[in-house]
Amino acid sequence: MAEIVAPGxxxxxxxxxxxxxxxxALNGLDLDLEAGSFCALVGQNGSGKTTLAKxxxxxxxxxxxxxxxxxxxxxALSVGELAHDVGYVFQNPDHQIFGSSxxxxxxxxxRNLGLSAAEVRARVADALHxxxxxxxxxxxxxxxxxGLRRLVSVAAVYAMRPRLFVLDEPTAELDWRxxxxxxxxxAALHQQGHTILFISHDMELVAEYAQxxxxxxxxxxxADAPPGAFFGDATALxxxxxxxxxxxxxxxxxxxxxxxxxxxxxxAFATAYEALLATRRTHAG
Amino acid sequence: MLAIEIRDLYYRYPALHPxxxxxxxxxxxxxxxxxxxxxxxxxxxxAGKSTLCMALNGLVPQATGGAIxxxxxxxxxxxxxxxxxxxxxxxxxxxxxxxSQLFNATVEQEVAFGPENLGLPVDEIxxxxxxxxxxxxLDDLRDRGPTQLSGGQKQRVAIAAALAMLPQVLVLDEPTSGLDPRxxAEVFAAIERLCCEREMTVVLATQDAAQVAEFAQRVVVxxxxxxxxxxxxxxAFAQPELLAQAGVAPPQVSRIAAALNARMGGALAFTRxxxxxxxxxxxxxxxxx
Numbered sequence: 173m174a175e176i177v178a179p180g181x182x183x184x185x186x187x188x189x190x191x192x193x194x195x196x197a198l199n200g201l202d203l204d205l206e207a208g209s210f211c212a213l214v215g216q217n218g219s220g221k222t223t224l225a226k227x228x229x230x231x232x233x234x235x236x237x238x239x240x241x242x243x244x245x246x247x248a249l250s251v252g253e254l255a256h257d258v259g260y261v262f263q264n265p266d267h268q269i270f271g272s273s274x275x276x277x278x279x280x281x282x283r284n285l286g287l288s289a290a291e292v293r294a295r296v297a298d299a300l301h302x303x304x305x306x307x308x309x310x311x312x313x314x315x316x317x318x319g320l321r322r323l324v325s326v327a328a329v330y331a332m333r334p335r336l337f338v339l340d341e342p343t344a345e346l347d348w349r350x351x352x353x354x355x356x357x358x359a360a361l362h363q364q365g366h367t368i369l370f371i372s373h374d375m376e377l378v379a380e381y382a383q384x385x386x387x388x389x390x391x392x393x394x395a396d397a398p399p400g401a402f403f404g405d406a407t408a409l410x411x412x413x414x415x416x417x418x419x420x421x422x423x424x425x426x427x428x429x430x431x432x433x434x435x436x437x438x439x440a441f442a443t444a445y446e447a448l449l450a451t452r453r454t455h456a457g
Numbered sequence: 458m459l460a461i462e463i464r465d466l467y468y469r470y471p472a473l474h475p476x477x478x479x480x481x482x483x484x485x486x487x488x489x490x491x492x493x494x495x496x497x498x499x500x501x502x503x504a505g506k507s508t509l510c511m512a513l514n515g516l517v518p519q520a521t522g523g524a525i526x527x528x529x530x531x532x533x534x535x536x537x538x539x540x541x542x543x544x545x546x547x548x549x550x551x552x553x554x555x556x557s558q559l560f561n562a563t564v565e566q567e568v569a570f571g572p573e574n575l576g577l578p579v580d581e582i583x584x585x586x587x588x589x590x591x592x593x594x595l596d597d598l599r600d601r602g603p604t605q606l607s608g609g610q611k612q613r614v615a616i617a618a619a620l621a622m623l624p625q626v627l628v629l630d631e632p633t634s635g636l637d638p639r640x641x642a643e644v645f646a647a648i649e650r651l652c653c654e655r656e657m658t659v660v661l662a663t664q665d666a667a668q669v670a671e672f673a674q675r676v677v678v679x680x681x682x683x684x685x686x687x688x689x690x691x692x693a694f695a696q697p698e699l700l701a702q703a704g705v706a707p708p709q710v711s712r713i714a715a716a717l718n719a720r721m722g723g724a725l726a727f728t729r730x731x732x733x734x735x736x737x738x739x740x741x742x743x744x745x746x
Contacts, residue, residue, distance in 0.1 A: 195605055216637045217609025263608060263635070264554065315473055317503035341608075344634045345553060347501045347664055348706030373637050376709060413639030418667060418709035418730055425734050429741050438709060442716035445737065449721075452741055 180243070182207040182336045182367040183228060187237035190223055190391075197223040199391035200237065207242075207335070210359070210368045212378040212399075215388030216413045221371045222263070224388065225338050228369070229260040242335065256285060259334030263341045265318075265325035274316075274324055275300070275309045281332040299331040303357065319350045326354065330361075337361065339370040343377060355381050376417040379403065379436040387412055400434030458533050460626055460658035461490035461513065466527035468508060468517060479523070482508045484682040486527070492625070493656035495649060497669040497690075500679035501704025506662040507553060509679065510630045513660060514548040515541045531626055546575060549624035551632045553662075555611035556603075564606070564614050565590070565599040571622040589617040592647050608635040616644060620651070626658045627651070633665065641665065645672045667708040670694060670728035678703050694728045 183205040190198040197220045205211055213221050226232040227239045230251045239246045242257050262268045271277030278299050282292040300306045303323045308316060313324050326342065337358065343351035355377060358368050372378055378385055378399060385402040387395035387409075395408035403409070403416035404424070415421065423435035423444070430448045435441045466486040469479045482505045490496055498506050511517040515536040518525045529536045532547055552558050561567040568589050572582045590596050593613040603611060612635050619627060627648070633641040649672045651657045663669060669676060669690055676693040678686035680703040686693055694700070694707040697715045706712070710733040714725040725740075727733040 192605060195601075217635070217640060218607040222607070264556075266554075312473075319502035341635065345502070345631055345664075347704040349701075349704045350502055373635070373641075375638065413637050415638045415642075418733075419713065421730060422710060422713065422733055422737070425730075426737060426741075429738065438712045438716055441713050442720055445713075445717060445741075446720055449741060452743060455743075 180207055181205060181240075182209070182242060183369075184240040184243075185227070185238070188224075188227065188234050188239060189236040190227065190232060191235060192223075197391055198227075201392050203386070203393055205336075205367060205369060207367050208362070208365050209384060210362045210382055211370075211384045211386060212382035213369060213371045213386045213388060214373070214375070214378060214412070214414060219388040219412070220391040221388050222340055223391075225260070225340050225369070225371060228254075228336070228338050229258045230254040231260075252284065255281070255332060255334070257335050259329035259332055259337045261326055261329050261337065261339045261342050263344065265321045268325050268328070269313045269321060271328075272312055273310050274305055274313055274327075277313055277324055278328050278331045281328055285332060295331045295333070299327040302330060303327040319346055322346060322350070322354065326357070334366075336367045336369070339368070341371050341373065343372065343374060351377060375403075375414065376419075379417050379420060387414070399436055403436075404433055458492075459489050459530070460492045460494070460532060461488060461660070462528075462530040463488040463512075464528045466512065466525070466529060468512065468523060468525045470508075470521060470523045482682050483512070486682075486684060488677065488684065488687075490658055490660065492658050493652060494675060495652045495659045495673045496661070496675045496677055497673035498660060498662040498677050498679065499664065499666070499669070499703075499705045504679040504704070505682040506679055507630050510550065510628045510660065510662055512536060513626065513628045514550045515539060515544045516550070545571075546622065547625045549619035549622050549627045551612075551615050551619045551627075551629040553630045553632075553634070555608070555615040555635075558615055558618075559603040559611060562602055563599065564595055564601050564603070567603065567614055568595075568617045568621050571618055575622070585621045585623065589621040592620060593617040594643070609637060609640055612636060613640070613644065623655075624657065626660070629659070629661045629663075631662050631664070633663065633668075641668060642671075648672075664706070666694065666706055666711070670708045670711075678705055680704070690728050691726070695726050 181204050185201060185203040188198050188201040215221055230246045230249055233247055275296055278296045279292050282295045300309055305327055313321055362368050382399055385399050386393050389412050403420045419438055419441050423431045424433045427433045432444055435444055463486050466483050467481055468483040469481045472479050500506050508517055512529050513531055519541050559567055561570055569582055569586045572585050590599055593616055595613055595617055612632055616632055633644050645668045648659055652659050676690050677684055685703055694711040697707055700707055708728055710730055711728050714727055717725055727736050
């Protein structure tokens with residue numbers, strides 16, 4: 173797999189406005205995403221997350237302001253041109269799956285990038301392998317279960333080797349294990365240098381995977397911080413309708429007995445609590 | 458009379474190829490639910506949760522075809538023999554994908570559609586509409602078209618439309634997966650209230666263990682088409698290995714209890730945040746004497 177070297181910004185947005193007929197969606201939004209970052213985009217239903225995401229692959233164009241992806245303004249670019257750089261994974265896999273077999277589904281994107289037949293075959297083989305779908309290559313996607321269809325929809329985007337992945341609630345309706353498996357794939361892609369932006373309501377996954385959390389409210393980014401600091405910002409959270417994961421809330425409640433309030437995972441909690449007990453026992457003894 | 462009584466239910470969808478039989482997605486389900494119970498249905502994707510939900514209002518097998526064995530009785534009626542339209546008056550079903558069930562021009566029309574088709578007086582329709590919209594906090598959106606709604610708003614519309622029918626049994630298939638955390642908690646709380654106040658029976662397929670621990674009386678875990686666990690939340694979530702095999706995550710606080718037990722050999726057990734706080738605070742208190 174090719175190493176991606178792209179210093180600077182994957183995404184640069186200035187003063188972005190967008191409205192659907194009669195309904196404002198984005199209100200002067202500014203955002204920079206560094207190339208190679210793993211960011212979570214969170215916020216209430218209707219806060220504009222999906223609308224923002226659709227600006228990154230050119231499905232929507234700014235009403236005012238500008239959106240640049242890897243230095244190129246999206247206004248003049250078609251969805252097809254942007255697809256070289258931006259892989260968009262839809263909220264509902266069935267909105268993007270239409271191939272007659274998994275292999276066919278995965279070939280579609282690379283073929284439309286104008287790649288040679290040999291290169292298309294190689295990319296499809298790589299994508300089948302990366303997502304453990306070899307055994308399903310000849311099956312019609314429609315006959316697969318939801319979790320597998322989700323993987324197919326992601327593998328199809330992966331086969332286009334975009335530098336930036338935009339994932340719109342990729343784990344909604346997946347069970348716990350499948351959700352972690354899916355995000356582990358993206359953690360690996362992130363390691364290889366890809367930029368990841370994922371929209372999620374699952375604060376547990378956000379705490380575990382994201383380096384940076386962006387909170388949207390009423391069409392703007394209203395908070396922007398690493399997960400530890402983000403979940404500690406009670407004002408910003410109260411502003412939206414978000415709650416930190418249980419682990420974080422429990423650690424915050426136990427702050428007075430010495431739990432670090434920025435504990436993000438079950439393992440980190442257990443380690444910190446065990447240490448806390450040890451200290452207390454030493455003092456008591 | 459039981460609200461739901463399922464005996465030895467086996468089901469498979471129609472074969473995709475004439476010479477290859479589809480596998481059973483439900484295998485030997487036995488389930489009895491009392492009126493007013495709030496049952497959470499959990500399990501990995503593909504465990505059979507959606508199929509079981511659809512068997513409760515007759516969509517399986519009446520609309521899906523396929524091969525079914527065993528019996529499903531809801532409110533004393535066989536869901537195989539009773540027409541879906543008749544079952545729909547008593548059994549509400551909210552599907553996983555709200556878009557598949559919204560088809561009217563406005564939110565208001567969508568929610569009024571069911572009661573209108575029951576042939577209710579206009580005042581009654583109006584009253585139910587206002588009640589369901591208020592309960593799902595949709596008052597401000599009543600004139601919007603479904604395409605102008607976000608995913609989570611669509612889910613709330615689908616739930617409001619089901620509630621407006623005042624069903625005795627409400628079946629929801631992952632209705633809150635697209636909702637933000639507060640929206641999710643509000644929907645769960647509203648459903649629980651209906652459960653208590655109106656003795657509505659609720660079967661809810663969900664992945665959200667924290668909400669289940671808070672609101673459900675009973676957890677039924679499906680794995681590969683069979684029930685592998687049926688217990689109150691406290692008991693169910695204290696079995697992390699069994700749940701992990703079934704692809705179910707207990708609430709994070711229960712996972713903390715399990716992680717601490719593994720490290721320190723204790724017997725901590727909690728499923729809710731308050732319990733966890735009390736218990737861990739007590740444990741950290743310096744011993745007396």
